[in-house]
Amino acid sequence: MDEPSPPPTSRRVVLGLGEAAHFVEDEMPTEAMPLNMGPSHPAMHGTVRMVLEVEGEKIRSADVQVGYLHRGFEKEAEHATWTQIFPYTDRLNYVSPMLCNVGYALAVEQLLDIDGKIPERAQFIRVIVGEISRITDHLTCLAASAMELGAFTVFFYLIKAREWLWELLEEVSGARLTHSYVRIGGVAADLSEDFCPKLREVLRRVRGAIGDADKLLTSNRIFRDRMDGIAVITRDEAIAWGLTGPVGRSAGLAYDVRKDHPYLVYDRFDFEVPVGSKGDNFDRFAVRLEEMRQSMRILEQAMDRLPAGPILIDDARVALPPKREVYNTIESMIAHFKLIMDGIVVPPGEIYSFTEGGNGELGFYIVSDGTGRPWKCRVRPPCFANTAVLNKLLPGLFVADIIPTFGMINMIGGECDR
Amino acid sequence: MADERQAPFAPTRKVTVTIDGHTHEFSAGMTILEACQRVGVKVPFFCWHPGLSAPAVCRQCLVEVKGFPKPIPSCYTPVLDKMEVVTNSPKVLDVRRQMLEFTLLNHPIDCPICDKAGECELQKHYFEWDARSARNDGGKVRKAKVVDVGRHIVLDQERCILCSRCVRVCNEVARQPELTMAFRGDRQILTTAPGQRLDNPYSLNTVDVCPVGALTAKDFRFSMRAWELWATPSVCPGCATGCNIEIHAACNVIRRLVPRPNPVVNKHWMCDEGRFTYQRVHQDRLAAPRLAGATATWEAALAQAARVLGEARASSPSTLGVALSAQATNEDLFAFMRLVSEPLRADRLYLTGEAEGWCDDILVSADKNPNTTGAKLIGGPTLRTAAELKRDMEGGALTTLLVVGGAGVTGPFDKLSSLLVVTSHQGPLCAAAQVALPLAMWAEVDGTFFNRQGKLQRVRPAITPAGLSRPGWQIAVGLGRGLGATLAYADAKQVFAAACEKVTLMSGAEWGKPEMPVQLRFANSRG
Numbered sequence: 001m002d003e004p005s006p007p008p009t010s011r012r013v014v015l016g017l018g019e020a021a022h023f024v025e026d027e028m029p030t031e032a033m034p035l036n037m038g039p040s041h042p043a044m045h046g047t048v049r050m051v052l053e054v055e056g057e058k059i060r061s062a063d064v065q066v067g068y069l070h071r072g073f074e075k076e077a078e079h080a081t082w083t084q085i086f087p088y089t090d091r092l093n094y095v096s097p098m099l100c101n102v103g104y105a106l107a108v109e110q111l112l113d114i115d116g117k118i119p120e121r122a123q124f125i126r127v128i129v130g131e132i133s134r135i136t137d138h139l140t141c142l143a144a145s146a147m148e149l150g151a152f153t154v155f156f157y158l159i160k161a162r163e164w165l166w167e168l169l170e171e172v173s174g175a176r177l178t179h180s181y182v183r184i185g186g187v188a189a190d191l192s193e194d195f196c197p198k199l200r201e202v203l204r205r206v207r208g209a210i211g212d213a214d215k216l217l218t219s220n221r222i223f224r225d226r227m228d229g230i231a232v233i234t235r236d237e238a239i240a241w242g243l244t245g246p247v248g249r250s251a252g253l254a255y256d257v258r259k260d261h262p263y264l265v266y267d268r269f270d271f272e273v274p275v276g277s278k279g280d281n282f283d284r285f286a287v288r289l290e291e292m293r294q295s296m297r298i299l300e301q302a303m304d305r306l307p308a309g310p311i312l313i314d315d316a317r318v319a320l321p322p323k324r325e326v327y328n329t330i331e332s333m334i335a336h337f338k339l340i341m342d343g344i345v346v347p348p349g350e351i352y353s354f355t356e357g358g359n360g361e362l363g364f365y366i367v368s369d370g371t372g373r374p375w376k377c378r379v380r381p382p383c384f385a386n387t388a389v390l391n392k393l394l395p396g397l398f399v400a401d402i403i404p405t406f407g408m409i410n411m412i413g414g415e416c417d418r
Numbered sequence: 419m420a421d422e423r424q425a426p427f428a429p430t431r432k433v434t435v436t437i438d439g440h441t442h443e444f445s446a447g448m449t450i451l452e453a454c455q456r457v458g459v460k461v462p463f464f465c466w467h468p469g470l471s472a473p474a475v476c477r478q479c480l481v482e483v484k485g486f487p488k489p490i491p492s493c494y495t496p497v498l499d500k501m502e503v504v505t506n507s508p509k510v511l512d513v514r515r516q517m518l519e520f521t522l523l524n525h526p527i528d529c530p531i532c533d534k535a536g537e538c539e540l541q542k543h544y545f546e547w548d549a550r551s552a553r554n555d556g557g558k559v560r561k562a563k564v565v566d567v568g569r570h571i572v573l574d575q576e577r578c579i580l581c582s583r584c585v586r587v588c589n590e591v592a593r594q595p596e597l598t599m600a601f602r603g604d605r606q607i608l609t610t611a612p613g614q615r616l617d618n619p620y621s622l623n624t625v626d627v628c629p630v631g632a633l634t635a636k637d638f639r640f641s642m643r644a645w646e647l648w649a650t651p652s653v654c655p656g657c658a659t660g661c662n663i664e665i666h667a668a669c670n671v672i673r674r675l676v677p678r679p680n681p682v683v684n685k686h687w688m689c690d691e692g693r694f695t696y697q698r699v700h701q702d703r704l705a706a707p708r709l710a711g712a713t714a715t716w717e718a719a720l721a722q723a724a725r726v727l728g729e730a731r732a733s734s735p736s737t738l739g740v741a742l743s744a745q746a747t748n749e750d751l752f753a754f755m756r757l758v759s760e761p762l763r764a765d766r767l768y769l770t771g772e773a774e775g776w777c778d779d780i781l782v783s784a785d786k787n788p789n790t791t792g793a794k795l796i797g798g799p800t801l802r803t804a805a806e807l808k809r810d811m812e813g814g815a816l817t818t819l820l821v822v823g824g825a826g827v828t829g830p831f832d833k834l835s836s837l838l839v840v841t842s843h844q845g846p847l848c849a850a851a852q853v854a855l856p857l858a859m860w861a862e863v864d865g866t867f868f869n870r871q872g873k874l875q876r877v878r879p880a881i882t883p884a885g886l887s888r889p890g891w892q893i894a895v896g897l898g899r900g901l902g903a904t905l906a907y908a909d910a911k912q913v914f915a916a917a918c919e920k921v922t923l924m925s926g927a928e929w930g931k932p933e934m935p936v937q938l939r940f941a942n943s944r945g
Contacts, residue, residue, distance in 0.1 A: 316549040329552035330525045331544065337529045338545040341536055341645060342939065345545075 032060050035399070039068045043148055043403045046413025048387070054399060062394035062402075066387060069413035077377035081343025082108055082184060085377065090178040092379060093415040095140045096133035096358035098169065100415075101182035102126050106263060107353035107364035108184050111346050114313060121309040122186035123264045128199075128302050129181060130264075131295040132169060135206065136162045137358030137410075138246075138288040145285070145407030146217060149226050154213045161209035164202045171195070184344060185319040186312035196303045203296050210292055217285070227282035231393040231405040234279055241392075242385040245360025246291060247409060250276035250283035257356035268305070269298045284408040318344055343372045359383040359410055381415040433499040438506055450492035450503055451479055461505055462514065462543045464521075464629050465581040466493035468679075469686035470590055476521075476581050478543065480513050481505045489513050511547070518548040524559045524604055525630075526576045533638065534631030536645035537938065540579060559604045567597075567609075568616030570636055570690060571625060575607045578632035584608070584624035591687055591780070592618035608632065619782065622690045626676055637694070638674045645939035650880035651678055653867055655745065655860045656692035657775075658785035660869030663688060665696070665861055665880035666938070672696040672861060672880060683873065689782050699861050702844045705885025708854040716855075716886065716896070723820075723853040724900020726836045730818035731762060731901075738764045739816045741807055742797055743823020744771035744787035747865025747877065748924070749913040750890030751789070751796040753905060754822050757894045761903035766816065767800055768807040769793055770826045783870055787825070788860070791868035795923055821847065822890060823857070840893050842884075856887035863889040864910040866927075874927050880935065 035052040038044035047068035053060040073092065077085050089104045090097040105126075109115040143158035166176050172191060173181035181188050217223045233243065238251035248255055256273040258266040274290035276283030312319045320339055321332035348370040354363040360382030367376040386409050393405060431446040437459055444453045449472070454461045464476035472493045480489035484502035489510060492503070504510060522544065529535045561575035585597045585608070596614040600607050610616055616624070625633045647666040654661040654675065661684035663675045675696050677688040707719035714722075730738045740758050742751060758764050771793075777784035787793075794801065802810075804826050810816045817835045821827050824841035831837050831850040839851035848854045862883040866874050883889070888896075891913045898905040907913045911929050918924045 316551060317545065321551060325551055328527070328555070330522050330527050330529075331548070331550065331552045333527045333529050334541045334544045335549060337535060338541060342545075 031055070037402065039065075043406065045144065045406075046411065046416075048411060048413065048416075050390075050394075050402065052394070052399070052402075057398045057400070059394050059397050059399060059402070062391055064387060064390045064394075066384070066411075066413075067417050069417040071414075071418070073379065073418040074377055077374050079373065081372060082346055082374065083339075083343060085374070086180045086182065087178065090180055091414050092381065092418065093137065093358055093362075093383075093412045094177060095412065096137035097177065097179050098126075098129040098133035098181065099137070099355065099357045099362065101179065102130050102264070103353070103355040103357060103362045104364055105182045105184055106355060107351055107366050108344075108346060110353050111349055111351045111366060111368055112184070112318065112344070113347075114185060114315065114318060117313055117315070119186060119310045119313065120265070120307050121190075122311045122313075124302050124306050125187050125191060125311060126182060127264050127266065127269075128191075128299060128306075129169060129172065129179075129187075131298050131302070132165050132199075134295045134356075134358055135292050136165050136169075138292050139165075139206075139210075141407070141410040142213065142285065142288055145404060146213070146223070148403045148407055149223055151217060151220070151223060154216050157209045157212050157216075161206045164205060168195070168199055168202060171198075183312060183319065185315065186310070190311050191306075196306065199299065199303065203299060207293075207296060210289065214289060218289075224282065226401070226404050227285060227408075228280060229278070230281045230401050231397065231408075232278060232280045233389065233393070237389070237392075238279070241389045243360070243389060245357070245382050245386070246284055246287045247386045247389075248360060249274065250287045251279035252276060255361075257354055257361055261354070263355055265302075266298075269301045271295075271298050281404045281408045345370065345372050346374075354380065357382050357415075359386060359412065359415070362415075379415075379418055381418060383409070383411045383416045387411040387416055433497050433501070435497045435500075436502045438504060444497050446497070446499075448497055450481060450483070450490075450495050450497055450501075453497050454481075454492065454503070454505060459505055460546075461492055462547055463493055464539060464543075464579060465583060467583050467586075467627055467686075470583060470586040470627070473582060473586070476579070477517050478514065478521075480510065480517070482507055482510050515548045515550065518544055519550070519553070521579050522548075522552075523554065524576070525579070526558065528574075528577060528631065532577065532631040533634045533640065533644065534577075534628070536643060538631060539629035561607055565609070567633075568621050570622055571616055572634050572636055572639065573608065574632050574634070575609070577630050578608045579630055580606055580608065581629055582608075583627040583629070584633055587620065587623045587627055587687075588616070588618060591623060592620040593780075594618040596621075597624070619689050619691065619778070620687060620780070622693050623677070623687050626686075635674070635693075642668060642673045645937070647673060647938050648880070648935040649938055650878050650935045651933055652861065652877045652880065653788065653869075653875045654688055654692040654695060655788040655867070655877075656689070656695045656786065657777075658783040658787060658790055658870035659684065659781050660788055660867055660873065660875050661688040661692055661781060662875070663692070665878075667861075667880045667935075670881045672699055683869065683871070683875075684781055687781060689780075691782070696861065698843075699859050699881075699884070703884040704841060704844050704848055704854060704856040704887065706856060707886065708848070708851070710852060711849065716888075719853055719855055720893075720896045720900055723838050723855065724897055726818065726838060726852065727762060727820065727897070728901055730836065731764075734817055735763060736765050737815060737817040738762065739766035739768060739807070739810065739819045740764045741768040741770050741804075741819065741821045741823075741827055742793060742801075743825055744769060744785075744790040744793045745823050745825050745860075746789060746793065746890055747860070747863065747867060747910075748789065748792045748796060748874075748917055748921075749865045749910045750822070750894070751793055752917040752921070753891035753894035753907065753913050755796055755798075756905055757898050757901070757903065761898060761901035764820075766810065767797060767802065768804065769797055769801040770804045770807065770821075770823065772825050785870065788869070789867040791870060791872055792866070795868065796917070796921055821851075824848075840890065842887065855893055856883075856885060857893065858883035858887045858889045862887070865889075866914060868923075872923070874924065876930050878933060 032053050035054050037050040039047040039049040049065040051063040089100040092100040139158045139162040143155045147155035170176045173179035233251040235252040238248045238253045254275045271294045274287050316335035325332035326336045346368040350367040352365045363380030365378040369375040433446045463479040474491035474494035479492045481492045482504040565573040567573045588597050589595045596616050598611045600609045625635045649664045652665050654663045662678040662680040664678050666674045679686045706713045771787035774784045775786050820838045822840045824847045837851045838853045840855045842857040842859050861880050895905045
């Protein structure tokens with residue numbers, strides 16, 4: 001017969017954190033346990049799997065495994081004409097599709113050597129829809145993270161604000177989420193006449209929602225306790241790991257492609273690049289909050305200075321001619337036919353073109369062999385590098401810290417796994 | 419023809435020519451256009467064709483040559499020593515654009531309803547070299563839209579850009595000058611010569627060479643978007659010439675055959691009769707094995723056929739006969755010969771095929787079978803003729819007959835005690851057979867033919883075999899198994915390899931690289 005187990009130690013009600021640590025260490029010695037988080041887990045946005053080794057609640061090691069949302073974007077792109085790739089880019093970072101549209105279009109335009117000939121109005125419209133997308137991206141990130149830390153009200157406020165913005169993008173492009181709005185050489189359709197007044201009104205309401213969220217979270221003790229000082233990244237580490245976007249900036253790395261390598265008409269706008277000081281989860285939250293406000297500044301300036309003019313380049317080898325000419329002249333009819341059936345012919349060459357996506361530097365490395373389809377269309381997804389750093393950040397934290405840390409890294413499966 | 423054009427200098431002489439700043443060496447006598455093509459410099463053209471003479475009427479290939487005051491047609495001008503050619507100067511590009519604008523001036527807005535759209539040279543050159551919008555909005559000169567010029571061809575005079583390639587095909591290839599130009603200026607039209615129809619046996623080549631959709635084949639027009647077709651390189655089965663062709667098919671249906679250039683067999687051409695050989699592939703096919711007229715499984719049909727053959731071999735081997743076909747591939751012939759020589763030991767071997775027909779000195783051969791040479795080579799010297807087959811059937815010298823192919827085999831079958839048939843089509847032969855096994859056709863199988871020159875050429879499958887039909891060699895393997903022989907072939911390539919070892923004239927022959935069908939929209943790009 002087995003020896004009777006010793007009676008459990010009598011316990012006091014534990015109130016203080018220090019005593020809890022003492023209790024765990026003293027009374028419940030544990031051995032490391034493997035723990036699988038995801039790929040299907042409510043907090044693992046976009047199917048990612050973490051293989052953890054935990055010692056009680058403490059994480060001893062973490063192996064973050066991506067790839068569950070791999071759909072072969074890069075391979076698909078090799079079999080599509082240059083224009084047919086836009087819908088695929090919508091599905092990279094699916095909370096800011098416009099930014100992916102713009103990033104891809106700029107890369108192809110440089111290969112075609114028409115990047116200097118894009119009509120100014122088209123460039124302003126690209127900035128406007130892009131910055132709206134940046135706001136929706138950050139709104140989604142902050143809303144979801146707040147909800148996961150118990151602030152469900154904030155989730156409703158911010159997601160509602162996101163919806164107002166998406167309604168506007170839907171009005172412009174015809175689709176709420178997968179816009180496919182940008183074209184090589186410009187954009188697909190002009191803004192409606194009352195777009196700017198509508199956007200101003202929406203921005204006023206969004207600003208209110210962000211202010212509410214700010215007040216509900218920033219000085220909220222529960223929220224701060226879960227965010228402050230957790231998962232600290234130093235500036236040097238940010239550089240070493242290739243972190244960009246809000247994650248890199250929260251660590252003090254003041255790198256923003258819009259400022260450092262201006263594209264479109266970003267050099268004409270007055271805006272700040274917020275930078276964190278501690279590099280913890282709260283800094284990443286605060287940087288995103290401020291970036292939304294800066295994006296709204298850009299939007300207002302862009303609306304004020306929006307020039308009149310065409311929205312698509314006047315080049316029959318790139319842009320579809322007006323329908324009137326297609327139906328009435330053989331020249332435009334041929335151009336229309338060739339553009340639809342064979343697609344744009346991009347001369348042989350290679351390009352690495354990068355823009356500031358929702359999560360950081362969104363790069364497209366494209367090789368053309370002149371056949372009408374890309375020979376290679378590689379994406380540098382910002383959150384691939386950002387997600388990689390989780391392996392280093394998580395050990396030493398508690399299991400509960402994974403939720404805000406992963407939330408603030410903002411891994412977007414469509415973009416990370418492509 | 420152009421190839422026979424007299425070179426102005428001895429062909430061995432070399433000249434040094436500078437093209438766009440790069441110096442190259444060419445054989446004297448070559449034109450500037452050919453020289454440009456040789457070194458990969460793009461020069462557009464409409465009227466020039468590698469198989470025809472060069473009249474230099476389209477003016478699309480104009481280039482600048484140092485020392486000449488005006489741009490000159492590159493398709494017509496031979497290269498000379500120390501010549502300096504410029505194909506991309508602003509002046510040349512401008513002239514090219516102006517010529518295209520001129521050509522498009524009266525061109526109808528037909529792309530959405532035009533059969534050539536997608537493979538149209540005018541579309542291609544406009545997009546590549548012009549791409550400007552129209553400057554005129556006046557009316558266009560109207561011409562006849564539907565002119566029935568011949569048995570197989572419809573002409574749209576509005577679409578014609580007057581390149582005269584078709585006129586030269588009639589004059590130089592078919593040697594029957596049936597087409598001509600009439601009127602002048604923007605009223606000029608292509609038309610048939612008075613009292614003539616475009617009915618020569620090579621008329622459909624005019625459709626191939628037409629750079630636009632002016633000449634369209636009645637057989638193909640309005641049936642298919644050309645760029646959605648898949649092209650498979652193969653060989654025409656219409657006669658012993660074995661013209662190299664591309665089979666254009668989509669969704670398992672062959673839509674047209676077009677010639678594939680081969681300088682020693684068919685140059686750039688093929689006859690009209692050959693173009694329609696594909697129709698047989700889709701007509702009256704025997705889809706499933708039959709036992710005494712009723713549909714059966716392959717297992718049952720093969721077992722029954724092997725039993726009948728086995729009994730005949732045991733009881734009366736001298737009246738057991740096998741009729742091979744000159745329509746079959748070398749692989750089918752070789753596999754059945756293995757069957758004949760080892761387990762069957764049949765005495766009587768016949769060679770059948772389509773009856774002789776008309777011929778000319780251009781491409782068409784009187785022998786209407788694609789592989790008579792191969793059948794004689796593989797069948798050996800004991801082959802008897804189709805006439806002997808008929809006589810032996812009538813005279814009762816044959817009691818059991820295995821027919822492979824069946825072209826040209828006629829009765830009286832009622833004198834036979836058993837008739838076994840491996841054939842692709844339904845018909846009297848099939849109806850009379852005790853066992854009928856469905857045979858896959860040339861466009862459905864891998865294999866080789868020997869043409870009349872003794873050239874070994876590959877056919878490739880463009881579509882899957884109709885119904886349950888199988889390639890002949892595979893049927894031979896199945897029959898062999900029932901007769902206790904082991905013909906261990908897994909695919910046509912293995913049969914070919916075995917044949918290369920046995921057949922002297924095939925030794926050292928190569929099967930060739932695997933070639934996947936290519937969709938025409940991606941032809942000349944990646945597959």
